[in-house]
Each structure stands twice: as C-alpha cells, then as structure tokens.
Amino acid sequence: MKVAVVGVGLIGGSIGLAARQRLGAHVVGWDPSAGALEAAVARGAIVEACASLVDAVGDADFAFVAAPVHVLAGVVSEVLAVAGPQCVVTDVGSVKRAVAGAVSNPRFIGGHPLAGAETAGVEHARADLFTDATWYLTPTPNTEGSAFERLHRLITRIGAWPTAVEPETHDVIMASVSHLPHVLANVLVAQAARVLGEERLPATGPSFRDVTRVAGANSVVWGGIYAANADALVAAIDDLVARLSHARDMLAAGDAAGIAEWNDGARDDRRRLLEAGLAGGEVHELRVLVPNRPGIVAEIALALGRETIDIVDMGLYPSSGSHGTVALWIRGAVVAQQAERLVRELGLEVVRA
Amino acid sequence: MKVAVVGVGLIGGSIGLAARQRLGAHVVGWDPSAGALEAAVARGAIVEACASLVDAVGDADFAFVAAPVHVLAGVVSEVLAVAGPQCVVTDVGSVKRAVAGAVSNPRFIGGHPLAGAETAGVEHARADLFTDATWYLTPTPNTEGSAFERLHRLITRIGAWPTAVEPETHDVIMASVSHLPHVLANVLVAQAARVLGEERLPATGPSFRDVTRVAGANSVVWGGIYAANADALVAAIDDLVARLSHARDMLAAGDAAGIAEWNDGARDDRRRLLEAGLAGGEVHELRVLVPNRPGIVAEIALALGRETIDIVDMGLYPSSGSHGTVALWIRGAVVAQQAERLVRELGLEVVRA
Structure with a gap:
C-alpha cells in the first residue's frame, strides 16, 4: 500500500508515521518547503521526498492533503487532477464547507481528525497522535462507496474513530468546541496580562492554564480557519x-x-x-442489504453519525446483481440495536450476524 | 512540630500528607464529618482524629483552616479563640477579602494555594499537590512578623512558592484567572450540549476538553466562591x-x-x-535592617509581591534594640537587584550578603 502525504507538518507527519508503523505502508511526501520534506524524512514520517505532486500521488492508494484551510480547495483539486483512478483523496482541514463546496469528485472525501498538539512541525509528529481520536469524514451522495470503505478502514487501523458528518454540521460543531475555545483563550490571556496593568503578572492556577493552552496558535493556520468558519463562529x-x-x-x-x-x-x-465519548461494550455485526446505487454508503454512515454512533469497522460486499451487502460493526448491544433501527428506517433490510 | 488541619478534604488532607512526609510533623485533624476524619486517618493525611476543635488546635504550632468560603470567617474566628499563643492560623480559601475583613488578629494570615484537582475528597489527597504551586499569603500591617516568617518557611518547605498580596488584589486576580474560567467552562458545556439539540452530542477535541475540565465543580464550594467574589467576577x-x-x-x-x-x-x-512563572537562576541573600515595629515584614513582602518577586526563603533576626534584621533569599541576580531597589524605596537599609 502506498500512502502520499501532501503537506508534511505535525498532522501529515503523524499520518505518515502511523501508516508506516501500524500498516507497514510505503509513505511518500510532498511539500512546498524543501526543509519540511527533509525534516520529514529525518523524522521517519516519510521514506521518500517527492520532487513533484504527480510523483507523490500518481500511483498512490491514498493521498492525505494536510494544507492550511485557506488553500485547501486548490491543493485538493490539483491532487485529484494528477492522482490515479485507484487513489482515494482526503484532507485534514479544520473547516469543511469550503472544500466540500469546491470539490465534487467520487474519490474525494473530506476529513478532519480531532487531534493536535501545542507544538507544530513534523519534528513533533507521533505515530499515536490519532489513537482513540474522533476522525470526522464528510462523504456526500456523490461519494464512491468503496472509496469510503477503504478510507474508513485505513483510519480505523491507525487507531482513530471515523464518524460521518455533513460539512455544515461539522463546521457548527467545530465553531463551538474548537474555534470558540481558541478565541476565548486569546481573549483571556489578553485580559489576564492587562488586569493589573503592566506592573504585575498574576500567578496563574491550573484552570487558567487549561483554558489558555491554545492561546495565540499559529496566525497563518488559524487566520484561515477563522475566516473559513467566520459565520458559524460569530453565531457561537x-x-x-x-x-x-x-x-x-x-x-x-x-x-x-x-x-x-x-x-x-x-x-x-x-x-x-x-x-x-466513552461508549463501550462488545462489537456487534450488522449486515445490510443495499441497492447498488451511488451514495448509499454515505447515507448509512451519515444516519448513524447523526446519532453519534461510531462504526468500528465496515465492509462492502457488492454482488453482480442489483443489490450488495454492507457489513457494519458497532460497539455495544444497545447501540447496535439503535443502529439497526436507524438503518431499517432508511428502508433497508438488516441481518444480525 | 504539631500541625492541625481543620477540614480534611482534598486540600486539607494534602497539607497533612505534605507536612508529615516532608517535615515529619505531627498532624492532627478536625472536621464536622466523622466519615471524613476516618477517611483522613485511613489515607495517612492525619495521625489523630480530634473530638473537638480545642483538642486539635489548643497546642498546635500551625492551624490550617480548609473550610468552604461561605463559612470561612466564622471557622477561623473559632479556631483563633481556642488556639494557643504559639499557634499561627491560616486558611486556604479561594476568596480573601471577606475573611481579611472579618478577622484582625496578629497571628492570622490569610492564604490560598493555587492547586487543586478534578477530584475532591481526602481519598485523592497527595503530598505533592503543592509542589511548585504559587501559594498566596495576605499579611496585613497588623500581622506579627515572626508569624509570617514561620508560615512562609513552612509553605516553602512543603514545596510551594509563597507570594504576598493584598486581599483586594488577590480577589481581582482570581476573578480573572480562576473564577472566570470556571464560569466559562459551565457556559461552554451548556452550549456544546445543546448546539445541535438533544439528538447529537458532538465529539469534542482536546481544546474543548481543556477549557471545560472544571465545568460543574462542586456547587456548595463554588456557590460560596461565586457569592464572595461576585463584584470582581461581574467586572471580569x-x-x-x-x-x-x-x-x-x-x-x-x-x-x-x-x-x-x-x-x-x-x-x-x-x-x-x-x-x-518561570524565573530561574541562583538564589541571592539580601539583609534588610528594619525598625522593630509591627507590619514591617508584611510591608516588605507585599512590596516584592506587587512586582511578582518570589521570596524563596526568609529569616527574622530581631535584636533587643530598636532595629532588627530580615534576611531575604531571592532567585536570580537581576530580580535580586530589583528587590534591593524596592526595599530601599521603603526607606530601609539593605546589605548584600
């Protein structure tokens, strides 16, 4: 398996490390910065620094685009233009509406792992950055089912929890649970630094350090995020x-x-x-008989995602006739029953394995 | 040395553990709850559960009052009424104006360690809870210098950094760096829980978990804190x-x-x-010639505290004449020079050792 990482910073580099260590993948990278590529090779995040985008993604099985939000749609389109027909393309941007609106390709699925660190740069990349992290995916009715299945499995195997969500919902959630905390952190440090003028800096307790850990995050990255999600953030x-x-x-x-x-x-x-975030229990398998039509996998994933049901793993079994089977593994008996009900409400037949 | 802990929860219990393990102190406790006292003995936070307040503090060298803010002034007064003349009495309340206004005794010094944990109760007490934590002290012109010196040294020896501050300043700082983050945590979890109605709980990323760690802290404790510092918190x-x-x-x-x-x-x-919070360097000793009058130690400590200068350790050397000497140990050459200047500005003579 060949994985291409386009943009080798903290997130891209950690994807590379995880794919190499957990899946034994052949990981190559491309980045506009030659220094970043060198550092990524030194870190072991990629084994090959490619001279061009087409070298990186032309024969890759997966391409992860880890570029700042304000250039994301452009880079994803360039990658899709040179990627082979077997390549599933995804991104890791923190805002999803812009890229979803600009790119409509059956092999592109927007993504966003809820993981990060105080320290940017590939030299801080870690293979376990995504362990047990939620990884949002934004499939659309246009998404190829097998592309979604392959990406879903890859993400599961690097230790994260894929969850399907609409781009609009994703951005509203992020405005509240990520972008707003960043705004607050900025506002709070400014307040604390000036509360007593310039003369005395107050000692800060644990709750303040928690709240302000993300203050003043990289202005290029976060300027793009704030701009791309300004309306949802203003509402929040x-x-x-x-x-x-x-x-x-x-x-x-x-x-x-x-x-x-x-x-x-x-x-x-x-x-x-x-x-x-802590649902537990045994994993149950549901087999769903589905018509062979585009968008059916996204429809199921989104229906479960809306109710916060994680799909631990999934498998597609197309047949030559008009129907195929989608196997879903769901954790916890009660949750599996709920998933079964939701899938039936889509008009689909479910068999418990 | 005998240390009495009045109120054996997380903070009181941790003081007991630290005093026993680091200073070999004989630690006794009193608490209105018999169950809490039992748990404190089981945890090793105290060696003796006292049947009455006078048993606990009558012959103690130090009494730490760890009671909820809304009853603090009353409990401190009761302790002072039965404590012997050798006993230094302090408290650990998160708001300082109310107790400072209600109690005026040369052997009482308000205190507040900036430490805590998500989990309340003596069963979570730890000897290292205060290691490298700022520990605010609110001496007044009325404070006995030797009482302040003894308490300062005790707190240093259990691993914390004592910093003198006026009660009013303390409460404004806390409104900004502690109470406001708690209010925000509450508001943010309420918003996130309802952002998409009751149907879908959003996955939460690391920044959200950081910001909301303190949401919904104990209502009895925090209701008292909010009430006692309402004006400063409203302004914040x-x-x-x-x-x-x-x-x-x-x-x-x-x-x-x-x-x-x-x-x-x-x-x-x-x-x-x-x-x-990260000033480093070698420790320098300043010897200050001081008139033998009440309040001089508090005056020096507050002057340095206003400029965020930590006194690593201090010693009082009274003489039989009209003057004595206060030795101050300050970390870092530049900071020590600044401290020397500040002390001279108080009209005092300084000798570098």
Whole structure:
C-alpha cells in the first residue's frame, strides 16, 4: 500500500508515521518547503521526498492533503487532477464547507481528525497522535462507496474513530468546541496580562492554564480557519455572550439558587458530553442489504453519525446483481440495536450476524 | 512540630500528607464529618482524629483552616479563640477579602494555594499537590512578623512558592484567572450540549476538553466562591464580553489583518504569563535592617509581591534594640537587584550578603 502525504507538518507527519508503523505502508511526501520534506524524512514520517505532486500521488492508494484551510480547495483539486483512478483523496482541514463546496469528485472525501498538539512541525509528529481520536469524514451522495470503505478502514487501523458528518454540521460543531475555545483563550490571556496593568503578572492556577493552552496558535493556520468558519463562529460567540450575560446577572443579583442550578446543569452537561465519548461494550455485526446505487454508503454512515454512533469497522460486499451487502460493526448491544433501527428506517433490510 | 488541619478534604488532607512526609510533623485533624476524619486517618493525611476543635488546635504550632468560603470567617474566628499563643492560623480559601475583613488578629494570615484537582475528597489527597504551586499569603500591617516568617518557611518547605498580596488584589486576580474560567467552562458545556439539540452530542477535541475540565465543580464550594467574589467576577465578565465583541466584529467584517494582529498579541501575552512563572537562576541573600515595629515584614513582602518577586526563603533576626534584621533569599541576580531597589524605596537599609 502506498500512502502520499501532501503537506508534511505535525498532522501529515503523524499520518505518515502511523501508516508506516501500524500498516507497514510505503509513505511518500510532498511539500512546498524543501526543509519540511527533509525534516520529514529525518523524522521517519516519510521514506521518500517527492520532487513533484504527480510523483507523490500518481500511483498512490491514498493521498492525505494536510494544507492550511485557506488553500485547501486548490491543493485538493490539483491532487485529484494528477492522482490515479485507484487513489482515494482526503484532507485534514479544520473547516469543511469550503472544500466540500469546491470539490465534487467520487474519490474525494473530506476529513478532519480531532487531534493536535501545542507544538507544530513534523519534528513533533507521533505515530499515536490519532489513537482513540474522533476522525470526522464528510462523504456526500456523490461519494464512491468503496472509496469510503477503504478510507474508513485505513483510519480505523491507525487507531482513530471515523464518524460521518455533513460539512455544515461539522463546521457548527467545530465553531463551538474548537474555534470558540481558541478565541476565548486569546481573549483571556489578553485580559489576564492587562488586569493589573503592566506592573504585575498574576500567578496563574491550573484552570487558567487549561483554558489558555491554545492561546495565540499559529496566525497563518488559524487566520484561515477563522475566516473559513467566520459565520458559524460569530453565531457561537453571540450565543456565548448571551449565556455569559445570564450568569453575570445572577451573580450581580446574588441569586444563589439560580447559580447552584446553573452550576449543577453544567455538571450534568459535562457528564453527558464525556459519556458520549466513552461508549463501550462488545462489537456487534450488522449486515445490510443495499441497492447498488451511488451514495448509499454515505447515507448509512451519515444516519448513524447523526446519532453519534461510531462504526468500528465496515465492509462492502457488492454482488453482480442489483443489490450488495454492507457489513457494519458497532460497539455495544444497545447501540447496535439503535443502529439497526436507524438503518431499517432508511428502508433497508438488516441481518444480525 | 504539631500541625492541625481543620477540614480534611482534598486540600486539607494534602497539607497533612505534605507536612508529615516532608517535615515529619505531627498532624492532627478536625472536621464536622466523622466519615471524613476516618477517611483522613485511613489515607495517612492525619495521625489523630480530634473530638473537638480545642483538642486539635489548643497546642498546635500551625492551624490550617480548609473550610468552604461561605463559612470561612466564622471557622477561623473559632479556631483563633481556642488556639494557643504559639499557634499561627491560616486558611486556604479561594476568596480573601471577606475573611481579611472579618478577622484582625496578629497571628492570622490569610492564604490560598493555587492547586487543586478534578477530584475532591481526602481519598485523592497527595503530598505533592503543592509542589511548585504559587501559594498566596495576605499579611496585613497588623500581622506579627515572626508569624509570617514561620508560615512562609513552612509553605516553602512543603514545596510551594509563597507570594504576598493584598486581599483586594488577590480577589481581582482570581476573578480573572480562576473564577472566570470556571464560569466559562459551565457556559461552554451548556452550549456544546445543546448546539445541535438533544439528538447529537458532538465529539469534542482536546481544546474543548481543556477549557471545560472544571465545568460543574462542586456547587456548595463554588456557590460560596461565586457569592464572595461576585463584584470582581461581574467586572471580569463585563471585560470579557467587551473583548469577545471586539473579536466578533473583526470576524464578521472579515478583517484578516486585525485578526492576525489580535492573535499574535495573544501569543505574546501567553508567553509573558508563562515566563513570569518561570524565573530561574541562583538564589541571592539580601539583609534588610528594619525598625522593630509591627507590619514591617508584611510591608516588605507585599512590596516584592506587587512586582511578582518570589521570596524563596526568609529569616527574622530581631535584636533587643530598636532595629532588627530580615534576611531575604531571592532567585536570580537581576530580580535580586530589583528587590534591593524596592526595599530601599521603603526607606530601609539593605546589605548584600
């Protein structure tokens, strides 16, 4: 298996390391920076630094585009133009609507691993960066089922949890759980640094360090993310300000009961969010009889993704007739039952293996 | 040395463990909950569960009051009423104005270690909870110099960094770097849990988990903190909302240059905040000739604390005449020079050892 990494920074380099160490893949790389390519080879993230994009992706089985969000659609299109017909192309951008709107190719599936580190650059790449991380995928009705299956399996095998989602939903979620925390971190360090003028810098406790860890992330990368998701982020800020104002008014009024109820609610919300990421149990197999038509795999994946059901693994078994079979492995008996119900609601027949 | 811990939870228990393991102190405890006392003995945080407050503090050298903020002033007063004349009394509350306003005793010094954990209760107490943590102390002009010196040394020996600060300044700092992050964590989990209705809980990335780690902290403890520091917290929220609105308007206007400048500023602010906590270098000794009058030690400690200068260790050498000597150990040549200048500005004579 040949994997091409287009853009060898922290994320691209970690994909290369994981594909080499976990799958024994032949990993090659391309990057506009010769220095980054050299560092990637030195790090062992790629075994070959390619002189051109076509050298990297022409005969690759997978191409991962890890470029800044503001140039993503252009680079993905260039990769698709020179990739062979066997090549599944994906990206790792933090915003998905722009690339999804610009690229419509059955072999392209947008992606976004929820992983990162304080330190950028391929010299900090790690094979385990994606272990147990959610990896969003944005298949569309136009997506080739076998391309989705192959990418899904690859991501599972490097240790992450693929979850299908619509690009619009993805961007709203990210505005709230990633981009807004970055904005807040920036605002909080600015406030703390100036709270007592320039003379005294306050000692900072653990909660402050947690909240501000991502302050002042790389301006090129994050400028692009903020711009690409500005509308969703503005809406998230407006909602946050309204919620802050509510808490502020309770504090100003000395409303102890209201504060306690609000705080208890936050505890419950946090527990629900954590539990959603911690579903466990045995893996169950569902076999779904599907018509041989485009988009059916994306439709199933998105239906389960909407209910936060992770597909541990999947397999496509096309037949020569009008129908084929999709096997889905789902963790936990209750979740598997829920998945079965959702698939039936799509009008499909399910067999429990 | 006998140390009494009044209130044996996570913080009180960790003080007990640290005093036993690092100083070989005889540590006793009192708590309104018999179950908590039992657990504290089982954990090894105290060696003796006292039946009454006077049993615990009557002949103690130090009493640490670790009670919720809303009952703090009352408990500290009770402890001072039954503690012997040799006993230095302090507390660990997260808000300092209320207790400083209610208690005026030369042997009481307010305190607040910037340490904590996600998990409350003495069963999670650790001897190293305070290692390298800032430990705020709020001496007043009324504070007995030798009481401050003894407490300062004790806290240094359990591994923390004592820093003197006025109660008002402490509460403004905490509103910004601790209480506001807690409010934000609450608001963010509520937003994320509801961003897509009840049907889909979004997967959350590392930045979101960092920001929301403290969401829904114990309502009894935090209700008291919010109430005691409501005015400073309301001001911090108002400032935050103004800063958020500024960022929001730049995003909505697509002001890429403004966003980049703002983001770079946050990076610089974060670096300054981190560097302030990482001063290094050799320890230098300053000897200060001081008049034998009350409040002089607090005055020196506060003057250095205002400039974020940590006193690594201190020693008091009273003489029978009108003057004595205070020895200060300061880390780093430049910082020691700055400290010398500040002490001279108080009208005091300094000798470099």
